[in-house]
Amino acid sequence: MRRSVGDLDRRGRAWYVDKAVAGLVFIGGISAIVFIIGIFVFITREGWTFVFGTLDFGEFFTSIEWRPTSENDPTYGALALIAGTASVTGLAMLVAVPFSLGAAIFIAEFATGRTREALKVLVELLAAIPSVVWGFIGLAIMNPLIIDLFDVPIGLGVLNSGIILGLMAAPIMTTIAEDALKAVPDGYREAAEAMGATKWQVIRQVVLPAGKNGLMAAVLLGVGRGFGETMAVLMASGHSINLPTSPFDSVRALTATIAAELGDAPRGMEHYQALFTLGIFLFIVTFCINLAADIAVRGVRKG
Amino acid sequence: MVTPDPTAAPSATSDVKLSVRNLTISYGEEAILRDVSLDVREHEIFGIIGPAGSGKTSFLRSLNRMDEVSDTMSVEGSVLFSGRDIHEVRNVYNLRQRIGVVFPLPVGLPLTIYENVALSPRLRGIRDKSTLDETVERCLTRAALWDEVKDRLDALGSLLSGGQQQRLTIARALSQDPELLLLDEFSIAVDPVTTMRIEDVLRDLKQEVTIIMVTNLVQQARRLADRTAFFLNGKLVEVGETEELFTGSVQDQRTRDYVEGRFG
Ligand SMILES: Nc1ncnc2c1ncn2[C@@H]1O[C@H](COP(=O)(O)OP(=O)(O)OP(=O)(O)O)[C@@H](O)[C@H]1O
Numbered sequence: 385m386r387r388s389v390g391d392l393d394r395r396g397r398a399w400y401v402d403k404a405v406a407g408l409v410f411i412g413g414i415s416a417i418v419f420i421i422g423i424f425v426f427i428t429r430e431g432w433t434f435v436f437g438t439l440d441f442g443e444f445f446t447s448i449e450w451r452p453t454s455e456n457d458p459t460y461g462a463l464a465l466i467a468g469t470a471s472v473t474g475l476a477m478l479v480a481v482p483f484s485l486g487a488a489i490f491i492a493e494f495a496t497g498r499t500r501e502a503l504k505v506l507v508e509l510l511a512a513i514p515s516v517v518w519g520f521i522g523l524a525i526m527n528p529l530i531i532d533l534f535d536v537p538i539g540l541g542v543l544n545s546g547i548i549l550g551l552m553a554a555p556i557m558t559t560i561a562e563d564a565l566k567a568v569p570d571g572y573r574e575a576a577e578a579m580g581a582t583k584w585q586v587i588r589q590v591v592l593p594a595g596k597n598g599l600m601a602a603v604l605l606g607v608g609r610g611f612g613e614t615m616a617v618l619m620a621s622g623h624s625i626n627l628p629t630s631p632f633d634s635v636r637a638l639t640a641t642i643a644a645e646l647g648d649a650p651r652g653m654e655h656y657q658a659l660f661t662l663g664i665f666l667f668i669v670t671f672c673i674n675l676a677a678d679i680a681v682r683g684v685r686k687g
Numbered sequence: 688m689v690t691p692d693p694t695a696a697p698s699a700t701s702d703v704k705l706s707v708r709n710l711t712i713s714y715g716e717e718a719i720l721r722d723v724s725l726d727v728r729e730h731e732i733f734g735i736i737g738p739a740g741s742g743k744t745s746f747l748r749s750l751n752r753m754d755e756v757s758d759t760m761s762v763e764g765s766v767l768f769s770g771r772d773i774h775e776v777r778n779v780y781n782l783r784q785r786i787g788v789v790f791p792l793p794v795g796l797p798l799t800i801y802e803n804v805a806l807s808p809r810l811r812g813i814r815d816k817s818t819l820d821e822t823v824e825r826c827l828t829r830a831a832l833w834d835e836v837k838d839r840l841d842a843l844g845s846l847l848s849g850g851q852q853q854r855l856t857i858a859r860a861l862s863q864d865p866e867l868l869l870l871d872e873f874s875i876a877v878d879p880v881t882t883m884r885i886e887d888v889l890r891d892l893k894q895e896v897t898i899i900m901v902t903n904l905v906q907q908a909r910r911l912a913d914r915t916a917f918f919l920n921g922k923l924v925e926v927g928e929t930e931e932l933f934t935g936s937v938q939d940q941r942t943r944d945y946v947e948g949r950f951g
Pocket residue numbers: 714719737738739740741742743744745746757759903
C-alpha cells in the first residue's frame with residue numbers, strides 16, 4: 385500500500401495523548417515547586433522584620449536563654465534548642481544507621497523469595513506508624529524502662545527521644561538503602577563471586593562501594609527526617625531547655641518549641657516572629673540536607 | 688601427597704587438567720545440556736564452538752560451581768579438576784580462585800583500573816603495597832594493556848574503551864594466578880587488531896595455564912585451539928584436533944557443515 389505525502393502531517397491519537405500527558409506532568413511539577421516557594425515566602429514574610437530588626441544573631445546562635453515571654457527583657461537564644469535537636473538527631477542516627485544498613489543488606493543480599501517480600505512489606509508497615517504513636521511508646525514504655533534500667537529520676541530526654549526517633553527513621557532509611565543496593569548490577573556480584581570472593585567479601589568490596597552514593601542519600605534523608613520530626617520528640621524529650629551533657633538530660637527541640645508555643649503567641653508580636661525565625665532556620669537546614677541527598681543520588685546515576 | 692596406585696589402570700590423568708563425565712545441566716526442570724563427557728589436557732587451548740543457545744556458557748559456569756549462585760541452575764555428573772571432584776572440595780572459594788573467568792561483555796567492577804586487578808590478591812589477604820604493585824603491572828602487561836593505562840591506574844575501569852575493558856578483565860583473571868582460564872567469547876567487543884594481540888597473549892599463556900575458550904568465530908577456534916568441541920542443541924556432537932574438524936575426517940557431518948558455515 386502506498387502512503388500519501390499528507391500522512392506526514394496528520395496527527396493521530398498518540399500524538400495528542402503524548403502532548404496532553406506532557407502538559408499535565410509539567411503542571412504537576414511546576415505546582416510542587418510553586419508550593420515550596422510559597423511556603424518559604426510565607427514563613428520568611430512572618431519572620432522577616434524580626435530577623436533583620438530586633439534579632440541579635442550573636443544571641444540567637446550563642447545564648448541558651450530562650451525567654452520570649454519575659455515581660456521586660458525577652459531573650460531569644462536558640463543555642464539550647466539547636467543543641468537539643470542536634471543531639472537527639474545525632475543519637476537517632478547512631479541507632480538508625482546500623483539498624484537500617486543491616487536490614488537493607490539482609491533484604492537485598494541474603495533474603496530470597498517469600499522472606500524478602502515479607503520483610504519489605506513489614507518495613508513499609510513500620511514506616512507508616514504515625515509519629516504520635518512513637519511518642520506514646522516513648523512516654524509509656526521507654527520512660528519507665530529507662531528509669532528502671534539506669535536508675536535515673538526521669539526517663540524522658542536525649543536517650544529516649546533519640547532511640548524513638550532512630551526507630552522511626554530506620555524503616556524509610558532501610559527502604560532507600562535497599563533500593564541503592566538493588567541498583568548495583570548483578571554482573572558485579574557474579575564477577576566477584578567467580579573470582580572466589582565470599583559473600584561477605586562481595587558485599588564489602590564491591591556492593592557497598594558501588595552503592596555508596598545511594599546509602600549516603602539514605603542516611604541524609606534520615607537526618608532530615610530527624611530534624612523535622614516534631615510530635616514524637618515533643619513527647620519523649622522532656623521538653624525542657626538544656627544544653628545536654630548526658631544522655632539522660634531533658635532537652636527541647638526546635639520543632640517542638642514551635643509546636644508548643646505558637647498557639648499562645650499573639651500574631652505579629654515578637655514572640656510569634658521569633659518562632660517563625662526558628663522555622664526559617666529549620667527550613668534552610670532541611671533544605672540543605674535534602675539538597676545534599678539529592679546530589680548524592682545524582683552521583684549514583686553518573687557513576 | 689598421594690602416591691600413585693600401581694594397580695590402577697593406566698590412564699592419562701597426569702596430563703589431564705579437567706575431566707568431565709556425564710555432565711547434565713538444567714534450568715529448573717529443563718535440561719539444556721545433556722550427558723557431556725570430555726577431557727581437557729594440561730597446557731592446551733581447548734575451543735568450544737556451537738550455535739547460540741547450545742549451552743556453551745552454561746558449561747563454563749558449571750566448571751567453577753557458579754551454578755550455586757543461581758536459583759534455577761542445577762548440575763549433575765562429575766567434573767575432576769586436577770584430579771579432584773569439584774563438587775567435593777570443601778572450600779569452593781579457593782576452587783574459584785584457581786579458575787579465572789572472562790565474561791563475554793566485559794564486567795569492569797566499579798573500581799579503578801588498579802583496584803580491579805588488585806582485588807583478587809586482596810581477597811587472598813595480600814596487603815603489601817609493593818607486591819600488589821608488582822602483580823598489577825605484571826598482569827596488565829601480560830594482557831597487553833599496561834602501556835595504554837600505566838599513567839592512569841587510578842581512573843575508573845569503566846571509563847576505558849570496550850576493548851580495553853575486555854583486556855582489563857583478562858588482566859583481572861590473570862591476577863588470580865589461575866591454573867585454568869575460561870574465556871567466553873572474549874572478542875565480542877574487541878576490534879580485530881586488539882583481538883590478534885589478545886590471541887598472541889593466549890598462545891603465550893598456555894605455557895603456564897590451561898585455557899578453555901568459547902567462541903562464536905570458528906576461524907578463531909581454528910587459529911588458536913589445539914582441540915575443539917562442537918556443541919549443538921544441548922549435546923556434545925564431537926571433540927577432536929581442531930585441524931581435523933576443518934580438513935580431516937569428522938565423525939559427524941554436522942560438525943563440518945557448521946565450521947564451513949553451511950548450517951541450518
Ligand atoms: N538463567 C537461565 N535461566 C533459564 N534458562 C537459561 C538461563 N541461562 C541460559 N538458559 C538457557 O540455556 C540454554 C543455553 O544457554 P547458554 O547461555 O549456555 O548458551 P550459549 O551456547 O552460551 O549461547 P550464546 O552463544 O548465545 O552465548 C539456552 O536455551 C538458554 O535459554
